[in-house]
Amino acid sequence: MLKKSSFLGLVAATISIGLWLLLNFFNPYSNETNNGTTLISLCMIVLPAITAIISYFTSRKLLMLIAFIWSLPLSLYMLMTPGIFLLFGITSFCYLFSYILMRKKQGLLE
Template identity: 45%
Template sequence: MKLTILIGLLASTGSMILWIIFALFNPYTHERVENDVLFITLITLFIPACVALLGSVIKRPSLMFIAFLWSLPISLYTAMTPSMFKMFGLTSFMYLISGILMIRKRRSQQR
């Protein structure tokens, strides 16, 4: 179970750090991120990362799947960019992996 939790924790904290870099210290632009972009990415990347962090801590695969589905559209979009922010695609996929591993671990413990 430790690996499962670690994957979820790394993915969620990684997404949060990536979002902070995107919003506050973006190395690809010298301009401030517009408020609407900031708000949309907060809702679609940062908050799902918080949900995934909670899901990892309390070991709830349903929260990991919610975070995955919630972040998937914009994560797929950022995954196609030639920037460091393509890592959002990886972190979103890691939410899914963590949720699947949580379910498999739970089922194997029931046997």
């Protein structure tokens, strides 16, 4: 039953990984890749997305909250950019909404 409420987190995680690939390897605003930037963005965007995906498949709402908190600093920064990468902020808040939905759904089941 928690799978339906955590589906938003799964979609947000998939979009985050796709945006990360675009940011690092097909960036329309920059034509060079920096290994340090790639590693930092991997740790701050992709790993929380993987955590959200694991949360979807295991129905553990705490992992979705961890994914939100983990991705929040860089996502807030990206939210203030004028380009497509502001979607990182939206996907991060989707983790939070998914956590809230999972928590409400569990409260209804008890």
